[in-house]
Amino acid sequence: MTNGLWTTSVGSFPKPPELLAARTEHAAGRLSDDDLSALERRATEDWIRFQESIGVDILVDGEMYRGDMATYFAEELEGFAIGGIVRAYGNRYYRKPIAVASVRRTHPITVEMWRYAQSLTDKPVKGMLTGPYTIADWSFDEHYGSRREFVLDLAHAIHDEAMDLAAAGARFVQIDEPAASTRMEELPLVAEAMGIVTDGLPAYAITHICYGDFMRAYPTMLDIPVDQIDLELTNSDFELLGRFREIPFTKHVGLGVSDVHSHRVEAVDEVVRGIKLALEVLPPESIFVDPDCGLKTRTVDEAQAKMRVISDAVAKVRDELGIGSALPDVGPTPGRNAGVPVAVASNATETEPALP
Amino acid sequence: MPHSSHQGQAHEIRFHRTIRITLMFATLVGAYPRTPLAGQPFPLRAAYGRLERGEIDGAGFREVQDELVRELMGEQIDAGMGILTDGQVRWEDAQTALTRGLEGFEATGLLRYFDTNTYYRQPRATGEPRWTQPILVDDWRFADGAARQAATERGLQPLAVKACLIGPYTLARLSDAGDLGRESLTLALAEALGQEVRALVEAGAPVVQVDENALSLIGADDEAERKLASEALSRLTSALDGLTEHHLCLAVTMGSAEHAGHALLFDQPFHSYLFDLIKGPDNWRLISYAPADRGIVCGVADARNTARDDEPVMIWAGRYAASLNGRGRDRVGLAPSTGLEYLPRDRARAKIQALGEAARKAGLGKEALGTEIDPRAVDARSAALGRVERPASRAGGAS
Numbered sequence: 001m002t003n004g005l006w007t008t009s010v011g012s013f014p015k016p017p018e019l020l021a022a023r024t025e026h027a028a029g030r031l032s033d034d035d036l037s038a039l040e041r042r043a044t045e046d047w048i049r050f051q052e053s054i055g056v057d058i059l060v061d062g063e064m065y066r067g068d069m070a071t072y073f074a075e076e077l078e079g080f081a082i083g084g085i086v087r088a089y090g091n092r093y094y095r096k097p098i099a100v101a102s103v104r105r106t107h108p109i110t111v112e113m114w115r116y117a118q119s120l121t122d123k124p125v126k127g128m129l130t131g132p133y134t135i136a137d138w139s140f141d142e143h144y145g146s147r148r149e150f151v152l153d154l155a156h157a158i159h160d161e162a163m164d165l166a167a168a169g170a171r172f173v174q175i176d177e178p179a180a181s182t183r184m185e186e187l188p189l190v191a192e193a194m195g196i197v198t199d200g201l202p203a204y205a206i207t208h209i210c211y212g213d214f215m216r217a218y219p220t221m222l223d224i225p226v227d228q229i230d231l232e233l234t235n236s237d238f239e240l241l242g243r244f245r246e247i248p249f250t251k252h253v254g255l256g257v258s259d260v261h262s263h264r265v266e267a268v269d270e271v272v273r274g275i276k277l278a279l280e281v282l283p284p285e286s287i288f289v290d291p292d293c294g295l296k297t298r299t300v301d302e303a304q305a306k307m308r309v310i311s312d313a314v315a316k317v318r319d320e321l322g323i324g325s326a327l328p329d330v331g332p333t334p335g336r337n338a339g340v341p342v343a344v345a346s347n348a349t350e351t352e353p354a355l356p
Numbered sequence: 357m358p359h360s361s362h363q364g365q366a367h368e369i370r371f372h373r374t375i376r377i378t379l380m381f382a383t384l385v386g387a388y389p390r391t392p393l394a395g396q397p398f399p400l401r402a403a404y405g406r407l408e409r410g411e412i413d414g415a416g417f418r419e420v421q422d423e424l425v426r427e428l429m430g431e432q433i434d435a436g437m438g439i440l441t442d443g444q445v446r447w448e449d450a451q452t453a454l455t456r457g458l459e460g461f462e463a464t465g466l467l468r469y470f471d472t473n474t475y476y477r478q479p480r481a482t483g484e485p486r487w488t489q490p491i492l493v494d495d496w497r498f499a500d501g502a503a504r505q506a507a508t509e510r511g512l513q514p515l516a517v518k519a520c521l522i523g524p525y526t527l528a529r530l531s532d533a534g535d536l537g538r539e540s541l542t543l544a545l546a547e548a549l550g551q552e553v554r555a556l557v558e559a560g561a562p563v564v565q566v567d568e569n570a571l572s573l574i575g576a577d578d579e580a581e582r583k584l585a586s587e588a589l590s591r592l593t594s595a596l597d598g599l600t601e602h603h604l605c606l607a608v609t610m611g612s613a614e615h616a617g618h619a620l621l622f623d624q625p626f627h628s629y630l631f632d633l634i635k636g637p638d639n640w641r642l643i644s645y646a647p648a649d650r651g652i653v654c655g656v657a658d659a660r661n662t663a664r665d666d667e668p669v670m671i672w673a674g675r676y677a678a679s680l681n682g683r684g685r686d687r688v689g690l691a692p693s694t695g696l697e698y699l700p701r702d703r704a705r706a707k708i709q710a711l712g713e714a715a716r717k718a719g720l721g722k723e724a725l726g727t728e729i730d731p732r733a734v735d736a737r738s739a740a741l742g743r744v745e746r747p748a749s750r751a752g753g754a755s
Contacts, residue, residue: 083662084700085391089466089475090448091404093391096700098662138473140662182471211468211475235465261466 003324004284005275005314006057008254010208010230011128011176012069012294013062014303019043023067040064041116048120050304054311057327058172058288059125061117063296068094069130069176070138077157079103083140092297097139099150105157108164115168124172124327127165131177131207132158132193133186138179151189155196166203171330174206174230178293180221181212191223198225204330206230206254210293214240219247219340227333230254232292235261238274244281250338253282256292257313258306263298265305271313284323289314379685379719380674381438382711383653385609385630386520386567387450387695388428388443389704400424400445421446425499429506431705433515436712438689439563440517442499444697449476450522450567451530457491458548460484464532470569470610472660472698480532481541487548490555492521497559518605519561524549524592525585526570539584546588550595557602565605565630566592569694571620572611572636582620589624603627609655609694612636618645627651633673634658634693648681652688657711659692662703667714668729674718690715 015023022039025031047062066072074080074097081100085093110127118125132154136147144150162173175197180190198205207224209217210232218240221229233240233256257274258266278287289310295303318325392398403420406412428443447453449469455461463477496519504514524545533541549566556564568589574581589606596602606621609632613621621629621642628651631639643652654673657665670690678685690711696704717728 084394084702086698086700087390088473091401091408093401142661142663179473182468211466213468259465 001322001324002284003326003328004287005318005323006288006325006327007311007314008056008058008126008288008290009051009060009062009307010254010256010260010290010292010294011060011063011126011174012066012296013047013060013064014296014298014300015064016043016046016300019064037065040113044113044117045120048117048125051307052121052123054308055315056307056311057123057325059117059121059123060128061113061125063128063294065113068138069178069294070135071095071097073109073130073135073158074139076105076107076109077103077154078106079143079153080139097135099136099139099141099143101143103150103153103157105160109161111161111164111168114165114170118169125170126206127162127170127173127203129158129161129165129173129175129197131175131180131190132197133190134177134179137182147186148189151193152196155193159197159199159201162197162201162203162205166201170203172206173201173203174208175226176208177224178208178210178212180207180209180224181214181217184213184216184220187217187220187223191225195225198336202331204228204332205336208254208293210256211235215243218243222250222341223339225337225339226251227330227336228252228254228288230256230288230290232256233278234259234266234274234292238277241277241281248341249282249286250341251335252286252288252333253278254288254290257289258291258310260291260293260295260297260306263302265302266309268309268313268316271309272316275313275317279317279321284321285328380678380715381689382435382708382715383437383439383518383689383691384432384441384443384708385607385655385659385691385693385695386441386444386518386565387447387697388432388441388445389697389699389701390424390443390445391701393701393705422498422502426502426506429499429503430509432708433503433506433510433512435705435708436716437708438515438715440499440503440515441520442495442502442517444520444695446495449474451476451479451527454491454522454527454549454552455479455485455531457489459486459488460544461531467530469530474698476530478530478532479527481534481536484536484544485541485548486544487551490559491552492519493555493559496556496561500560516562518563518565519556520565520567520607521549521552521556523566523568523606524588526568528588529570529573542584542588543591546591547595550592553592553604554595554599557596557599561602563603563605565607566626567607567609568613569608569610571608571613571616572632574613574616576615578615582617585616586620586623589620593625605630605651605653607653608632608636608639609659610635612638614638614641618642622646622650628653628687628689630689630691631655632693635660643677644680646681646683648683648687650683650687652677652680652683653691654688655691655693656714657690657692657707659694659696659707660698662699665707665710667710667717670711670714671718671725671729674715678718685719688718690718 019039026036043064044061051059079101080097083096083098086096132151136151205226206228207226208230255278257271407417425442432440460483461479464480466475467478500517503517507514528542604626605628606626607630630653632655656670656673678688
């Protein structure tokens with residue numbers, strides 16, 4: 001039996017109201033670190049239990065301990081100051097870091113929380129990191145004056161964190177690069193930095209990219225040396241899949257099938273449609289199914305409903321097509337360094353899929 | 357040309373009458389942080405949440421926005437800005453601010469805005485866009501009143517408040533044109549937005565700025581795009597036919613418009629042009645082609661980074677733009693490189709304070725300027741030859 005269509009989540013889940021209130025109290029100095037940490041762990045456990053209850057294959061800790069994905073790492077790395085708040089969209093704001101000295105990792109950042117989350121379940125929990133390009137792009141720079149130097153210093157720091165996660169036992173390490181599709185001319189820098197991060201990494205490496213110009217970033221994005229690229233596809237109604245017919249996708253794909261910026265919960269058949277569109281161009285054993293992006297902007301009820309729909313939709317397709325759910329013994333795949341198919345690079349359009 | 361009020365004395369009188377600063381001035385591109393200064397409460401964010409929960413209505417939410425606009429007017433005046441904006445703090449984003457008032461659009465998925473870490477809901481054309489009523493006029497009127505009040509409270513003469521709106525080429529390029537197709541959408545938007553520009557002028561807006569950031573996306577070989585953009589701007593500006601008392605500015609930020617070409621830009625009847633000179637330093641080449649009777653606003657303070665900008669560089673930029681083709685300092689301004697919404701409020705305030713001060717100094721005569729900054733920045737040639745004469749007030753200062 002073919003196994004595939006494994007379910008997972010991109011990373012973040014919404015924080016429960018009591019944790020949000022606690023974070024406010026902590027920021028005001030009215031709640032201790034230990035008390036906040038206890039609430040973060042309780043919320044993490046709740047999300048682990050929820051994911052297990054609906055049959056998710058690869059779990060996340062839900063990032064109950066993070067605010068912004070770039071700022072969280074900047075706060076823990078040497079060389080950053082944390083600036084004032086700036087707006088991302090709508091009524092969403094974050095504290096944007098400022099590089100004021102050379103960036104250096106002085107201690108493990110996520111390992112302890114990963115160990116805790118993994119201790120709660122027998123299913124694999126992803127190690128979750130933010131990529132060097134995105135941290136640099138979402139920071140101000142008052143030190144380097146060179147984007148490349150800034151990004152590559154960060155790459156070494158994130159590499160050390162990834163290696164520590166793998167040493168702790170993480171089989172899946174996700175290095176999010178949502179900014180990767182922002183500037184086409186800097187995609188080689190994204191790939192160079194990711195090459196440093198995943199160099200010698202004995203775990204299955206994923207990167208998540210979202211809300212950029214995928215049509216222009218493809219196929220160059222295939223040069224990013226990871227095993228899986230997780231893509232937000234619902235938001236663009238799966239437009240990119242059409243390009244996979246012309247230029248084969250050489251890695252595993254994280255298939256975003258749920259709009260994380262909509263309150264509306266998709267119908268199961270909508271998600272089934274998205275999965276089947278992907279199956280027209282990719283084999284099931286290369287597909288991991290998840291929401292478009294982190295679900296932290298939804299309410300707890302909305303996020304859980306969306307995850308249930310994804311789980312139900314995958315079960316429906318698996319039943320219909322006879323696809324199993326057994327998870328292979330993953331690690332680095334041949335696709336990590338496969339890059340853009342050679343035939344395509346020489347302008348050929350008829351190419352056999354080079355799937356891992 | 358649909359009109360020619362940018363040329364000759366009429367334009368100059370109008371321009372000088374509507375801005376109090378007679379030589380260099382400083383202005384925002386448009387947007388300013390809606391966030392609070394460090395340590396201050398954030399009533400707008402709280403109000404947004406209360407609006408979503410139904411605890412206040414639209415009028416109650418607008419009152420909170422009104423208060424913020426009043427606050428920002430004072431902040432700009434105190435920083436020495438010569439032309440003000442409302443900071444665009446009421447806008448979800450530059451696209452939605454217009455498309456929600458036009459017929460023929462719906463909002464779709466989130467997209468990244470150029471290469472920033474901010475997002476907008478992509479408008480999708482559901483039919484030919486149609487302008488049915490003024491969209492931004494009430495907001496401009498409120499801002500103008502708030503600016504007058506803030507100036508009066510400070511014992512100053514009122515300052516001009518600039519109205520800003522996205523241009524048709526950029527709006528179409530950032531939208532999903534649907535079945536209409538981008539060319540048809542662009543030209544229909546030119547007609548529709550032209551009506552909005554006319555409404556703003558008729559309401560009394562002394563300066564209307566059309567933001568065409570997508571001109572920076574035009575490549576060297578994109579002749580069809582150049583032609584489309586040119587036609588769109590012609591149609592937009594022709595909406596002002598018959599009106600003489602106005603000042604129309606074309607702004608290009610987020611990159612270089614070099615490949616759009618000087619002919620596209622300067623054949624159009626805009627009175628002034630604002631260029632991003634940080635992300636698009638090649639825009640200097642365009643400026644060198646600008647006729648002397650057109651104003652130039654130099655986007656020289658980096659709006660995408662918190663680092664302090666070099667004051668002599670900003671001053672040099674303004675004076676260089678003034679010297680090109682004998683333009684003169686009364687047709688030149690200084691600005692951030694793009695909207696300041698990407699910065700925390702404290703840093704944005706520091707940027708406009710620096711811009712206000714740089715504009716003041718750039719408007720000084722050479723000798724006076726030499727007393728306020730390192731004289732080598734005023735007369736590099738003399739300094740290089742070791743012949744600079746230091747003003748008495750700085751003797752023994754700079755080495």
